[in-house]
Amino acid sequence: MDNDLITSTKEFLNEGEQSILFTTARPDVIMERGDGMFLWDTNGKQYLDFIGGWAVTCLGHCPLVITKALEQQSRELVNASPSFYNKPMIQFAKLLTESSCFDRVFFGSSGAEANEGAIKLARKYGSLYRNGAYEIITTINSFHGRTLATMSATGKKKWESLFEPKVSGFKHVPLNDIAALSKAINPNTCAIMLEPIQGEGGVFEVEENYIKAVRKICEEQSILLIFDEVQTGIGRTGTLFAYEHYGIKPDIMTLAKGIGGGFPLSALLTKEKFNIFEAGDQGGTYSGQPLAMAVGMAVVKEVIAKDLATNAQVQGNYILKKLNKLKTEFNLKDIRGKGLLIAFDLPTAKGSEIAFECFKEGLIINSPQPSTIRLMPPLIVSATEIDDMLQIISTVLKRVL
Known part of the structure; x- marks a missing residue:
């Protein structure tokens, strides 16, 4: 037609x-x-x-701030390739690190892409500092994305038989059950990955005592703590990031959804000591794309300013x-x-x-x-x-x- x-x-x-x-x-x-x-x-x-x-x-x-950001940036530079720095990339990374407990940012286009990056970073850490540890513990009823790896990380029962064989190396335990989580940890564990509030699972929150106990276990056993804040980040829960409610700091955090206000955008944030990727380990054609960076910066500034x-x-x-x-x-x-x-x-x-x-x-x-x-x-x-x-x-x- x-x-x-x-x-x-x-x-x-x-x-x-x-x-x-x-x-x-x-x-x-x-x-x-x-x-x-x-x-x-x-x-x-x-x-x-x-x-x-x-x-x-x-x-x-x-919103007008997104319209203005798109208009202005589209006149200057839409895409230059991820091989180069661009001004809004650097400015936006600085805004996110100054607004959080993290030091480094990798930009993507979707929550699944950010979570996939977090999984890769955790496994890189395990290969370097945990004798090749690669297993990641997540929770039953969790949701982390729709790539094969993030579907494998996800704890949705009805997904268990989809697209087999999935990516191995994920264990699922009940949320807020510290005994079950402790039992799942072994020498192959490199990270624990949690949503502060399970959004797609039905809005179930981590308990403060539970997450503090998880943080302590991670520190004692040199295991990374990953917060999937794809749905909870950027003001959604009443603070800029949900981890602020609990008095703890994760080692890795992922953001998407609200960070772009409707423009495809995501971010993986981590601390300087986990800045361990080598050239070629991680990337993406649209990582740090100027148009997305300008929009994301406008959105986050507006959330903070208002x-x-x-x-x-x-x-x-x-x-x-x-x-x-x-x-x-x-x-x-x-x-x-x-x-x-x-x-x-x-x-x-x-x-x-x-x-x-x-x-x-x-x-x-x-x-x-x-x-x-x-x-x-x-x-x-x-x-x-x-x-x-x-x-x-x-x-x-x-x-x-």
Whole structure:
């Protein structure tokens, strides 16, 4: 079909079904534009977005700072190859290291790419300092990406049989079970890799005593501690980085999603003593690409300047308070979360149905597990928009439950 002749939503959908490789079921709408907390489809219908592009659009849709960064940098330098330094690469790396406990940064395009880099760095460390140790301990129900290595690291039960044989060298233990983790450690262990809050797993947080015990074990046994902050980083949980909540510092941290505000961008951060890659060990065609660097720097500066981490904490507490008022009426279970990464459980396994009914009412939410609803709106969300969200959810819960 000639693209110039495609005019209707139906024609676009037909073309999409014929030409896009199937990977997920999508509703029969086409999103056309976004602004702040809202999306609009090609039929002009408005949607209040409480998923934020999967915790990506931290500044909301189409923020001016990203538009300006793209316009300015695209006039100067879009790409020069990863073989060279460029100014925004150096400036952005400096901003991230000065804002965190880390000293070095490697840039990528996706969370899986950053986590893959963390796995490589941990195994390099194991080969140099742990007599060839290569095993990495992760947790059951975790999510670290969709490459073969990061799928192997991921603790999703339904992925166990996918794309076999996977990458060996990963052990999965229950979250917050220090005994199980201690038992899994052996001379081949080079790292422990954790999400401070399991996002895709249903919003389950590491306990402070647990993570402090993990940090102590890592120090005593010279094992690296990796924090996957792809979903929790850049203000999402009420601090710029989630590790700040627990009074500990990981050896490696990965970032993606919110770091680009919608532009494909990720980062692997580590301390100077783990700056151990040799030339050729790690790389990527788009690593440190000037356009991405300019956008990432604009996003992180905006999050810091507007103290959006505090807004995440304030508005997140407001959501929790309001949900607890609805708890008895709808028999909600285990209302949980930190900042603007929140979930609650339903009395029945109708999460997908409720998410779909909310979508029809103009609200975008997510059901990561059959009985779970997850909320992760842009960090700019206000109490007014939260009230609107809760009104729609209440209406749908009454109808469905």
